[in-house]
Amino acid sequence: MKTTTNTSATHFLLLSSALTTKRAQCITPKAAAVAAAASASSSEKKEKIEIRVCTNRTCRKQGSLNALQVLSGIAPPFVTVNSCGCLGRCGSGPNIVILPEGVFVGHCGTPSKAADTMAVICGVDEASMGRQKCLEALALRKRAEDEMGRGDFARAFSLLSQAIDLKPFGGVHIIYKERSAARLAMGDINGALEDAKEALDIAPSYPEAYICEGDVLMAMDQLGAAEESYSIALDLDPSIRRSKLFKARLAKLQEKLAPTRLD
Numbered sequence: 637m638k639t640t641t642n643t644s645a646t647h648f649l650l651l652s653s654a655l656t657t658k659r660a661q662c663i664t665p666k667a668a669a670v671a672a673a674a675s676a677s678s679s680e681k682k683e684k685i686e687i688r689v690c691t692n693r694t695c696r697k698q699g700s701l702n703a704l705q706v707l708s709g710i711a712p713p714f715v716t717v718n719s720c721g722c723l724g725r726c727g728s729g730p731n732i733v734i735l736p737e738g739v740f741v742g743h744c745g746t747p748s749k750a751a752d753t754m755a756v757i758c759g760v761d762e763a764s765m766g767r768q769k770c771l772e773a774l775a776l777r778k779r780a781e782d783e784m785g786r787g788d789f790a791r792a793f794s795l796l797s798q799a800i801d802l803k804p805f806g807g808v809h810i811i812y813k814e815r816s817a818a819r820l821a822m823g824d825i826n827g828a829l830e831d832a833k834e835a836l837d838i839a840p841s842y843p844e845a846y847i848c849e850g851d852v853l854m855a856m857d858q859l860g861a862a863e864e865s866y867s868i869a870l871d872l873d874p875s876i877r878r879s880k881l882f883k884a885r886l887a888k889l890q891e892k893l894a895p896t897r898l899d
Contacts, residue, residue: 685757686735687711688720689744695722699745700730706750707732709777710770712758712806713839747771758805766805773804777811780818789821809839816848820855828852843873850885859893 689695689704708717723731728742734757741753751767760766776799783792796815800808816831829852835845850865866885869876876882 683714683736685715687715687717687753687757688723688733688735689717690721690723690729690731691719692722692726694726695729695731698729702747703730703732703744703750706747706771706774707754709774709810710751710754710804710806713809713842715754715757715806754806760805769802770804770806773799773802773811774807776802777807777814780814784814784818784821789818792818793822809835809842809845812838813842813845813848816845816852820848820852825852825855829856841872843869843876846872847876847882847885850889854885854889854892857892859889859896862889863893 687707689700689707691700691704704717704719711717720733723733723740725731725740725742730743730745732741732744732753733739734741734753744750744753748767748771751770754770755766758766776795780792780795780799783789783795793815796811796818799811800815812831812835816828816835819825819831820828829849832845832849832852835842836849839845846865846869850862850869853859853862853865866882866889870882
């Protein structure tokens with residue numbers, strides 16, 4: 637594995653050059669047919685990139701969990717963010733490694749450093765402006781999630797709309813997915829479907845957007861289409877089968893489907 641310890645501006649420029657390549661969407665055969673139309677609309681794709689964030693004891697004390705949350709929240713669809721064990725560079729923590737290139741970045745314990753790193757990965761020219769917009773959009777999304785938890789879906793919709801208007805370079809598909817859920821809760825079914833489809837247009841292999849789409853389609857009594865959306869989500873991420881919320885969705889769908897299957 638190639639290692640790089642220099643985290644200066646020159647290093648970031650080299651990192652940006654190394655990571656600007658074509659993206660390959662990684663989806664299963666069942667989801668491929670659905671995702672193809674959305675992914676084909678973009679001529680420029682980037683290679684799948686993984687960021688691993690050390691959450692071992694030393695890096696965790698230095699703020700790696702905060703970096704993990706920020707990186708996960710502002711990542712575009714072609715970047716996955718995961719926690720990992722010790723990377724062996726405890727003196728320069730919190731540490732992250734960017735794969736497949738194997739580039740190490742140290743002292744990544746603040747939101748601004750995490751956002752700067754993501755901006756370089758994404759090839760954003762004006763890093764400071766892009767960083768600020770992404771962090772503001774993330775903060776708005778977190779506030780919206782709190783409002784949704786309190787049942788104030790109109791306020792959540794407003795906050796998520798503000799986040800979208802900022803045009804952040806990453807995490808937009810998550811914002812659209814959340815706004816779809818808020819609009820569905822408000823009874824705006826057409827708007828909810830529009831946002832779910834927008835999330836899927838940005839991230840064709842995003843399981844939660846398919847779940848969101850399935851929720852809207854079930855509310856519209858398009859039960860066959862809802863079943864297909866849930867099936868694609870499960871195909872993309874089999875682990876959601878264990879989710880109590882997902883099980884409840886399937887149970888509700890099967891209950892609605894039962895009369896039609898008896899005919």
